[in-house]
Amino acid sequence: MTAWALAARGGDPEAVEHFVRALHRDVQRYVAHLCADPQAVDDLAQDTFLRALGSLHRFEGRSSARAWLLSIARRAVIDSFRYAAARPRLADVPDWQLAVENAQPRDLPGFDDGVVLLDLLESLPDERREAFVLTQLVGLPYAEAAAAGDCPIGTVRSRVARARATLIELLTDQTEPGDQDQLAALAAA
Known part of the structure; x- marks a missing residue:
């Protein structure tokens, strides 16, 4: 590119x-x-x-x-x-x-999950959300995310780790007890 x-x-x-x-x-x-x-x-x-x-x-x-x-x-x-x-x-x-x-839009496959994901991402602080989106959703390497976000690579790594922890905590609070195994599998991915 x-x-x-x-x-x-x-x-x-x-x-x-x-x-x-x-x-x-x-x-x-x-x-x-x-x-x-x-x-x-x-x-x-x-x-x-x-x-x-x-x-x-x-x-x-x-x-x-x-x-x-x-x-x-x-x-x-x-x-x-x-x-x-x-x-x-x-x-x-x-x-x-x-x-x-x-x-x-309504009644689209995956639409409700997308709305839930956006709500969860919205609950993150701006810097953590940006780092998470760049690395986990856009797929940028941490170095490129650091350049795009105008911060050190270690800061991006820290923000992503904290964003993951917050998202897992929020998902744990919202899921049924039987869904905990699926959540753990998603968190490990």
């Missing part, structure tokens, strides 16, 4: 296409876990790639292209939060919360 980024930096349109295709899903998953608005994920991923392609001439390959791109994604999400905070949107419906709930 880094080779494609460097080739794209040199003006190779095929390398640009490979670079975007190879990292698009990772960017979308990372952005989805950073922002709370599922409808904004595609826009934020597109914004990430626009920013990256616009500054590709400055990419020198000192870090992996994935870590570089995910750090851009992180800044895109932060900028979107700042923009939204400065310009709140008005809803032209009597009960905007009901309208949002009705717009959410």
